Amino acid sequence: MTDTQGIAPAIAQALEKRGYKDLTPVQKAMLAPELDGQDALVSAQTGSGKTVAFGIAIAPTLLQQNGRFGPAGAPLGIAIAPTRELAMQVKRELDWLYEFTGVSIASCVGGMDIRSERRTLERGAHIIVGTPGRLCDHIKRGALDLSSIRAVVLDEADEMLDLGFREDLEFILEESPAERRTLMFSATVSRSIAKLAESYQKNAVRIATASEQKQHVDIEYRALLVTPSDRENAIINALRYYEARNSIVFCSTRAAVNHLTARLNNRGFSVVALSGELSQNERTHALQAMRDGRARVCVATDVAARGIDLPGLELVIHADLPTNSETLLHRSGRTGRAGQKGVSAIIVPVSQRRKAERLLDGAKVSPAWVRPPTVEEITERDGVRLLADPSLNEDVGDDERDFVAKLLEQHGAEKVAAAFVRLFHAGRSAPEDISEVSMEARKPRRDSFETVENNAPRRDRSDFAGSEWFTLSVGRKQNAEPRWLIPMLCRFGKLTRQDIGAIRMQQTETYVELAADAVDRFTSALGKDMMLEKGIRVKAMEGKPEATGAVREDTRPPRAQKKFVKSDQSSGRPGDDKPWKKKAKPAGDYGSGAKPAKYEGKKDKPFEKRGPKKQDR
Numbered sequence: 001m002t003d004t005q006g007i008a009p010a011i012a013q014a015l016e017k018r019g020y021k022d023l024t025p026v027q028k029a030m031l032a033p034e035l036d037g038q039d040a041l042v043s044a045q046t047g048s049g050k051t052v053a054f055g056i057a058i059a060p061t062l063l064q065q066n067g068r069f070g071p072a073g074a075p076l077g078i079a080i081a082p083t084r085e086l087a088m089q090v091k092r093e094l095d096w097l098y099e100f101t102g103v104s105i106a107s108c109v110g111g112m113d114i115r116s117e118r119r120t121l122e123r124g125a126h127i128i129v130g131t132p133g134r135l136c137d138h139i140k141r142g143a144l145d146l147s148s149i150r151a152v153v154l155d156e157a158d159e160m161l162d163l164g165f166r167e168d169l170e171f172i173l174e175e176s177p178a179e180r181r182t183l184m185f186s187a188t189v190s191r192s193i194a195k196l197a198e199s200y201q202k203n204a205v206r207i208a209t210a211s212e213q214k215q216h217v218d219i220e221y222r223a224l225l226v227t228p229s230d231r232e233n234a235i236i237n238a239l240r241y242y243e244a245r246n247s248i249v250f251c252s253t254r255a256a257v258n259h260l261t262a263r264l265n266n267r268g269f270s271v272v273a274l275s276g277e278l279s280q281n282e283r284t285h286a287l288q289a290m291r292d293g294r295a296r297v298c299v300a301t302d303v304a305a306r307g308i309d310l311p312g313l314e315l316v317i318h319a320d321l322p323t324n325s326e327t328l329l330h331r332s333g334r335t336g337r338a339g340q341k342g343v344s345a346i347i348v349p350v351s352q353r354r355k356a357e358r359l360l361d362g363a364k365v366s367p368a369w370v371r372p373p374t375v376e377e378i379t380e381r382d383g384v385r386l387l388a389d390p391s392l393n394e395d396v397g398d399d400e401r402d403f404v405a406k407l408l409e410q411h412g413a414e415k416v417a418a419a420f421v422r423l424f425h426a427g428r429s430a431p432e433d434i435s436e437v438s439m440e441a442r443k444p445r446r447d448s449f450e451t452v453e454n455n456a457p458r459r460d461r462s463d464f465a466g467s468e469w470f471t472l473s474v475g476r477k478q479n480a481e482p483r484w485l486i487p488m489l490c491r492f493g494k495l496t497r498q499d500i501g502a503i504r505m506q507q508t509e510t511y512v513e514l515a516a517d518a519v520d521r522f523t524s525a526l527g528k529d530m531m532l533e534k535g536i537r538v539k540a541m542e543g544k545p546e547a548t549g550a551v552r553e554d555t556r557p558p559r560a561q562k563k564f565v566k567s568d569q570s571s572g573r574p575g576d577d578k579p580w581k582k583k584a585k586p587a588g589d590y591g592s593g594a595k596p597a598k599y600e601g602k603k604d605k606p607f608e609k610r611g612p613k614k615q616d617r
Contacts, residue, residue, distance in 0.1 A: 006031040008059040010067045010100040015052075018096060024049035029207045030057040037061065039182045039204040041197045043189050050155065050185050051093040054079070058151040061181055062126065063101060072104040072124030074148040079129045080172065082159040084109040084280055085287065085308050090155060091129040103127060108134045108144070111280030118143045132160060132168035139175055149176045157186040157193055163303070166196070173200045188326060218336035220343045221367035223356060225437055228349040229491045232263060233432035234372035235319055238345050239269065239297060240431050241373035241381055244314035246290055248298045250331050252320035259533070260319060261299045267429040274300035274308075302327055308334065318346045321355060325362030332365075350437050369439060378431040386424050435494075464501045466516040469541040472532070475508040485510065492532050493522040504545055511545040 007015070023031075026044040030053045040057070044050055062076045063069065069076075079094070081087040087109045094105055106120045108130030114137065121128075121143050128135070128144070138144035152173065154160065160169060173182070182201045186193050189206075197204055226234045239247060249264075251257045254275040261273040272286040272295045289295040290310050298310070302322070313335045322328045328346075335342025346367065348356040360367060373381075396404055407416055474480045482503050489495055489512065499522075501513035514522055523530070523540070530538045 006033075007056055008063055008067055008101075010063070011056055011059050011097060014097050014099050017099075024053070026050060026207070027053040027056060030054065032205075032207075035205050035207075037181065039201040040184070040207055041189065041193075041201065041204045042183065042185045042207040043187065044185065044207075051090050052097060054153045054155070054183050054185065055094055055097045057183060058153065058181065059098075059101075061151045067101065069102045069104070069126045072126055074145045075106075075125050075128045076148055077127045077151045077153070078135070078146070078149055078172075078176075079127065079153040079155060080132055080135065080160070080169065081129070081155045082131065082163055082165065083303065084111055084131060085283065086156065087129050087131050088284075089308070094127060094129065098127075105129060108138055109280075110134045111283075114138075132165040132172065136168045136171055139172065146172070146176045149180050151181040151183065152176055154182070154184045154186075157184045157196070158188055158190060161190075161192050161196070166192075169196070170200075187330065218341050219332050220341070221332070221346070221360075221365050222343060223346045223348050223360070223367040223369045224372045225348050225350060225353065225369060225439060226372055227435050227437055228351060228487070229494055230372070230432075230434050231319070231347055231349060231491075232260065233434055234347050235260070235317055236264070236267060236429060237373045237375075237378060237431050237434060238315070238317055238347075239264075240378050240429060242315045242343060243381075243385065244296070244343075245312040246296060246298075246310050247315040247317065248300060248308075248310065248313060248334055249317045249319050250322070251299060251301060252323075254301060256320060257299050257301055264297060264299065268427070269297050269429060270295045271297040271299060274298055276301065276303060302331065310334065312340075314340075314342050316342065316344045318344070321346070321348070321352055322359060325359050328359050328363045328365070371436065371439070372434050373431070374434060375431045382425065382428070386421065389424075464513060464515055467501055467513050468516065468519050469544060470512050470514060470522075471539050471541055471545075472510040472512060473508075473537040473539075474534075475506045475510055477507050480505060480510055485512075488532055488536075489522075492526060494525040495522060511541070 026042065026048045029035075029042070030040070035057065037060075042050070042053070044053075058077055079087075079090055081090055087107060091105055091107050094103075098105070104125045105127045106117070106125035106129070108117050108121075108128060110131050110133055112134075114134070117134075117138070118141075121138065130138075135144065139146065154169065157169075160166075182204075184193070184197055184201070184204075224234050224238065235249060239249075249260065251260060254277050257273050257275045261271055264271045272289050274283060274286050278286070286295070286298065287308065287310070290298050299319075300308075316332055316335050318328070318331060322331060332342075332344035335344065344367075346356060346360075411419075472480075472485070474485075482505075485503070486497060486500060489500060490497065495514070495518055499515045499518035501515065502511075503513070504511040526532070526538060532538060
């Protein structure tokens with residue numbers, strides 16, 4: 001590193017060993033003279049080097065005059081992160097940054113053995129890294145003493161407030177000494193963050209780095225416009241087209257993560273899942289598989305992937321649109337880090353294009369609106385990769401020469417080359433056919449599953465000549481409704497709404513009519529299992545449902561149109577010529593003027609016992 005002014009010597013030595021040539025903007029900002037010993041409220045995007053930044057900033061506060069730590073006892077510094085993964089990542093960064101200071105760093109995170117953590121705290125530590133909930137547990141049980149704390153760091157403070165950790169953070173800060181330094185790092189400074197800073201910081205220096213004002217310049221944003229039924233096919237083709245060293249696919253729910261993980265696994269991708277329902281051990285193994293190359297695709301929810309730093313992450317795919325622009329930037333910020341290039345691909349169903357445009361405008365991102373990679377484009381890209389394979393440029397070794405000659409003599413060069421091509425494609429999933437959509441498409445009139453092609457006029461009944469019927473293993477008893485059955489059939493069966501004819505629902509099953517030209521497409525899309533989501537099984541029928549006896553054929557004549565004729569017996573009063581006017585009730589009915597049986601024999605004036613009127617008093 002060329003400039004070490006203001007950095008503790010032991011920290012500068014660690015940075016030089018790590019190969020740092022220059023500091024990021026947020027790291028340089030933390031070395032400003034006016035920040036010496038002061039609290040700070042820092043806003044910087046994910047991937048800007050915040051961990052090293054606050055590590056550099058708090059070092060003078062924690063280290064002794066000789067630039068090293070003394071014997072470990074009660075902790076001097078504490079760093080709080082919203083998730084287990086981010087806390088462990090912060091610990092790994094501080095481990096190498098403080099390598100030459102004699103530091104002892106302990107972690108306190110949920111999901112780990114709390115007894116082992118308690119024993120570590122009893123032995124003493126200089127810096128504690130943990131999640132809010134677990135830190136509060138140790139403090140309340142007397143295992144963590146904050147009386148000697150000199151510096152507190154809140155990393156991803158906005159996310160901790162969003163996850164409901166406000167009370168835990170306030171408890172930790174109130175248990176810390178009043179003369180401590182408090183550094184808050186947040187992607188954005190919302191009103192809640194500003195209020196927390198006002199309550200627990202003293203004359204805090206506000207730092208806003210340039211990265212807060214714009215998206216990562218090393219990220220190429222691409223919006224892939226698809227029909228809803230091609231959403232998963234677009235994800236598969238994007239993964240195949242880019243063949244990234246590491247990729248992450250973001251879904252909105254745990255169920256979506258599980259479904260997409262199973263789909264990609266069946267297609268031959270080396271994939272791991274990351275969601276809140278996994279244990280700490282499972283999450284650790286999943287991330288390690290990505291780091292050592294055993295897996296190349298991670299399917300994750302937003303919260304589970306908060307703060308994760310995967311080396312060589314070249315591709316981010318938004319399988320589901322994020323809820324806001326900040327989440328879009330945070331997801332995309334997993335790639336394009338440390339000067340490396342990355343791609344952020346946003347899957348946009350045509351029915352959600354306007355929502356996607358609002359999110360992108362809010363994030364100040366201008367993506368390239370394109371169609372998903374086609375089979376031809378992926379095949380061409382595979383050819384380029386094959387021709388660039390390094391093994392083709394290597395000379396034939398002496399130990400290989402005899403066998404190569406024998407191979408060519410026995411099979412010929414053409415067959416050997418064909419076998420090489422087949423072996424290259426053997427470990428890769430075949431790309432999917434993608435339906436074309438108009439790039440000028442806009443959001444349909446109704447925000448539903450319907451696409452531009454689904455808004456076309458419905459087929460006439462004559463177009464269903466030769467149609468075939470299928471039965472679904474779900475009915476009224478399972479609360480089945482056409483409004484969610486039809487989108488499911490379109491999504492999994494590669495259908496449009498125009499391909500679906502009559503739907504007849506029974507107690508435990510549903511009969512669906514499909515146009516003749518859609519049957520082969522439907523059956524091939526479902527595969528041999530003939531399954532939809534939620535365990536719904538599909539079976540082809542022989543003939544119409546009426547043949548089973550479960551449904552009676554509708555032989556009723558068409559309903560005649562009502563005609564309203566003016567009555568000849570009209571009395572001339574308004575409404576007498578309207579046949580839909582309610583008829584008068586017959587005598588004897590309650591309310592017709594005659595008393596009901598239960599009032600017989602009672603006084604005709606039940607209110608006579610009241611006092612005299614006001615004028616009679």
